[in-house]
Amino acid sequence: MRNIRLLIEYEGTQYAGWQWQKNQKTIQETLSKAVERVVQEPVKMYGSSRTDSGVHALGQVANFKTTSAIPPEQLIRAINFYLPHDITVKDAADVMESFHARYDAQSKIYRYTLLNDWIRTSLNRNFCHVCGLLLNTDKMLDAAQYLIGTHDFTSFTTRALQERNRIRTIKRLEIAKEGKYILFTVEADGFLYNMVRTMVGTLIEVGRGKIMTENVRDILAARNRNLAGPTAPAKGLCLIEVKY
Amino acid sequence: MRNIRLLIEYEGTQYAGWQWQKNQKTIQETLSKAVERVVQEPVKMYGSSRTDSGVHALGQVANFKTTSAIPPEQLIRAINFYLPHDITVKDAADVMESFHARYDAQSKIYRYTLLNDWIRTSLNRNFCHVCGLLLNTDKMLDAAQYLIGTHDFTSFTTRALQERNRIRTIKRLEIAKEGKYILFTVEADGFLYNMVRTMVGTLIEVGRGKIMTENVRDILAARNRNLAGPTAPAKGLCLIEVKY
Numbered sequence: 001m002r003n004i005r006l007l008i009e010y011e012g013t014q015y016a017g018w019q020w021q022k023n024q025k026t027i028q029e030t031l032s033k034a035v036e037r038v039v040q041e042p043v044k045m046y047g048s049s050r051t052d053s054g055v056h057a058l059g060q061v062a063n064f065k066t067t068s069a070i071p072p073e074q075l076i077r078a079i080n081f082y083l084p085h086d087i088t089v090k091d092a093a094d095v096m097e098s099f100h101a102r103y104d105a106q107s108k109i110y111r112y113t114l115l116n117d118w119i120r121t122s123l124n125r126n127f128c129h130v131c132g133l134l135l136n137t138d139k140m141l142d143a144a145q146y147l148i149g150t151h152d153f154t155s156f157t158t159r160a161l162q163e164r165n166r167i168r169t170i171k172r173l174e175i176a177k178e179g180k181y182i183l184f185t186v187e188a189d190g191f192l193y194n195m196v197r198t199m200v201g202t203l204i205e206v207g208r209g210k211i212m213t214e215n216v217r218d219i220l221a222a223r224n225r226n227l228a229g230p231t232a233p234a235k236g237l238c239l240i241e242v243k244y
Numbered sequence: 245m246r247n248i249r250l251l252i253e254y255e256g257t258q259y260a261g262w263q264w265q266k267n268q269k270t271i272q273e274t275l276s277k278a279v280e281r282v283v284q285e286p287v288k289m290y291g292s293s294r295t296d297s298g299v300h301a302l303g304q305v306a307n308f309k310t311t312s313a314i315p316p317e318q319l320i321r322a323i324n325f326y327l328p329h330d331i332t333v334k335d336a337a338d339v340m341e342s343f344h345a346r347y348d349a350q351s352k353i354y355r356y357t358l359l360n361d362w363i364r365t366s367l368n369r370n371f372c373h374v375c376g377l378l379l380n381t382d383k384m385l386d387a388a389q390y391l392i393g394t395h396d397f398t399s400f401t402t403r404a405l406q407e408r409n410r411i412r413t414i415k416r417l418e419i420a421k422e423g424k425y426i427l428f429t430v431e432a433d434g435f436l437y438n439m440v441r442t443m444v445g446t447l448i449e450v451g452r453g454k455i456m457t458e459n460v461r462d463i464l465a466a467r468n469r470n471l472a473g474p475t476a477p478a479k480g481l482c483l484i485e486v487k488y
C-alpha cells in the first residue's frame with residue numbers, strides 16, 4: 001500500500017471549510033472525489049488542518065493510502081484534471097507508511113491579510129478583510145508579544161469545550177505593514193478553533209484603542225472568550241505552510 | 245457643470261470589457277448606472293482605455309460631467325455602495341472642464357502576468373495565463389528590444405482596418421522574473437486592439453524557440469498579423485496606470 005502526501009492550494013470562498021459535512025461542499029470531499037476518480041478506489045483523505053469555511057490555503061497538506069501505481073507527477077496532472085479550478089494539487093510524493101498529515105505536523109503557519117483603508121479592493125476582495133479605522137500597529141505589535149509562547153488559549157477560541165487541551169505554543173507572531181496592508185504571520189504547534197481570527201480581531205481592537213496593550217495579558221489569563229475581541233472574517237486567513 | 249475624474253479598479257472576469265455593448269454586461273454601463281443613482285441625473289462616462297472582455301484594471305481613469313454638489317469623498321463612498329464588489333472607485337477629483345480621460349492620456353501602462361509552470365494556480369487563477377513550456381526569457385528580452393520605439397504595429401493588432409493610424413510609440417517594455425511568474429510591463433502612448441496580448445503571445449513563441457529573436461523585427465516590418473504569435477489570453481492583462 002502506498003502512502004501519498006499531497007500539497008494543496010485552494011480558494012476557500014465557495015466551500016464550507018476543509019472537513020467533510022453533510023449537504024455542504026467541502027475541500028476534503030471535493031479533493032477525495034477527484035482522487036478516487038484517478039486511483040479508481042475509495043480513499044480516506046487526512047488533512048493537516050481543518051480550515052474554516054471561507055479560509056484559503058497555499059500549503060495545506062493531506063495524505064491518503066492507495067494501491068494505485070500511478071507515478072506522482074501523473075497523479076498531480078490527473079487529480080487537477082478532475083478538480084475545480086479553485087483547488088489545485090501543487091505536489092504529490094510517496095512517503096513512509098507511518099506518515100500522517102495531521103498527527104505528524106510540527107507547526108503550522110497562517111497569514112492574515114488586513115487592508116487598512118476606507119476604500120475596498122476589487123482584485124483582492126476575496127483574500128483580505130478591509131478595516132477603515134485608524135490602527136496603531138506599534139500597539140498591536142506590543143500586545144502581540146503577550147501571545148507569543150506557551151499559553152492556555154481558551155480566551156481565543158469559540159469552541160473551548162470541544163478541546164480538552166487548550167494549551168498551544170505560538171513560536172512566531174509577526175505584524176508587517178506593506179503599503180495599506182497589515183500582514184499577520186503566526187506560527188504555532190497547533191491552533192484552536194478560530195484562534196488566529198480571534199487573535200487578529202483582538203489585535204485590531206488594540207490597534208484602534210478599544211483594548212489596552214497590557215489587557216491582552218489579562219484576557220489570556222482569564223480564559224474567557226467574552227473578554228477577547230471579535231472573530232475577524234474568514235476571507236483574510238490563509239494556511240501558508242505546514243512543517244513536519 | 246463639474247467635471248469629475250474617477251480612478252477605477254476592477255476584475256474584468258465577469259464583464260464583456262469596458263465599452264458599452266447591447267445585451268452584454270460591461271464596466272462602462274455598470275459604472276455609469278451606479279454614478280447615475282448617486283448624482284440623480286444621466287451621465288456620459290468617458291474611459292481612458294477600452295479594456296477587452298476579461299481584462300482587469302488597477303488604474304483605469306474615466307470622467308463625467310455633473311451638476312451634483314456631492315463632495316468627492318462622499319461620491320466615492322456612494323458610488324461604491326451601488327457598485328458590485330468586482331468594481332471599485334478608488335479616487336474621485338474635480339478637474340478642469342476641458343479634461344478628457346481618453347484624449348488627454350499621455351501614456352498607458354499595462355502589465356501582463358504569465359505563470360511559467362506546468363501546475364496551475366488557484367488563488368491567482370483569474371489574473372494570470374499559465375504556460376507550462378520551457379521559456380528562455382533572455383531571448384524574449386532580446387526580441388522585445390525590436391518592439392520598443394515608434395513603429396507601425398499592424399502585425400500586432402487583430403482589427404487593423406478599424407484604425408487609420410497604426411503607428412504607436414512603446415516607451416518601455418520590461419520582462420521580469422518573479423519566482424515562477426514572468427511579468428511584462430509595457431508603457432506606450434496608446435495601444436491598438438489586442439496589441440499587448442499579441443506582443444506577449446509573440447514573445448512566448450520566441451521564448452519557446454518557435455520564432456527567432458531577429459524575426460520579430462521582420463514581423464513588425466511586414467505589417468501582417470498572420471506572422472505574429474497568437475493573442476495571449478485576456479485574464480493575464482491588467483491596466484496599471486494612465487499618465488496625463
